[in-house]
Amino acid sequence: MAAAPYDAGSRTVQRGRPRDASRDDALRKAALEVMAEVGYRALTMDAVAAKARAGKATIYRRWESKLDLVIDTCAQLANQNLPSPDTGSLAGDLREFLRTFAAFLSGPIGKAAQALVGELPHEPELAAAFRETFLISQRDVLRGILDRATTRGEVRADAPRGMVVELAGAALTYRLMLTGDPLDVPFVDRVVDQVLLPLVGQPS
């Protein structure tokens, strides 16, 4: 299942005028809204241009294709919205990270991610890019949290660290995409207190 790392930068086209970062953000926001409304397959560059009140040529100056636009949008949003908390305790870091991640998933990015997920089996390039950006960003933050907790002596030597990282993402995604139950603070705190801390923490 290993895929070549996706380098969003190398796919971004640059020609003509220098890029305007706030304009790019407006275009990404429009792409996200269109994707949340109609899904990836039905998304067109025309619809994104109309939503952003921009010309289609403006979009194509920045992104080669809708795949590039969608993946760059997901990558930027993940980078901008995933915190790397360092509160000094495992419980504090997990709570802060997962509460913020849950709030982020409850917004338009969550709807867009859900629309993407339905397409992954048919779109291997999209699947590889989605995993290399969206999934790996949050996995890396969780691994960093566990590394710092290990240094502080908060993690059992035989803790199933990989499984805990996977479950944190799974628990939030399952509510968001399948059950539809609320991704709220009480739920996130239950995941931390009833599952993640008991599985990795030192016995109290």
Added chain:
Amino acid sequence: MAAAPYDAGSRTVQRGRPRDASRDDALRKAALEVMAEVGYRALTMDAVAAKARAGKATIYRRWESKLDLVIDTCAQLANQNLPSPDTGSLAGDLREFLRTFAAFLSGPIGKAAQALVGELPHEPELAAAFRETFLISQRDVLRGILDRATTRGEVRADAPRGMVVELAGAALTYRLMLTGDPLDVPFVDRVVDQVLLPLVGQPS
């Protein structure tokens, strides 16, 4: 988020000739294949009819709409493929149920379920029916497993039972739909041994 229970039976149309169960199964199999190929939105009764070498009227004699056909297909498959193991131990029951469920999800039903998930935000009736059939069937089996284990004294009094039921579904679905990592027996056994049993079992 509570939805009215979905009664697949009441939506199934019966008129004219008596129903032929094996013919129905062939039509459901065709519906599943078409959904795995093109997704829910693009599925048409014509495509299902062509795949099953049946007339469209034959399909409409059995199901009122594509929503009815798809939901009845998911419900039937879940009923036919989800075992209710009773091995005499919590570990044995969890392993047997989740190995079988993982194998079931790794086949065409998993692809079809993934295609459905992308549509749930836009299709509230589909979402309610998906949850009332597919999700609740597996949740009920897991609850039964925990109930029997509780009677045998294998479950701690303060075990987070609801969370364990939710996580079992979440762990399998996350691999299937998001990470793409294999849903194989070693993974399922790690979920049981590293996560589910430690969270609910008596301390050893």
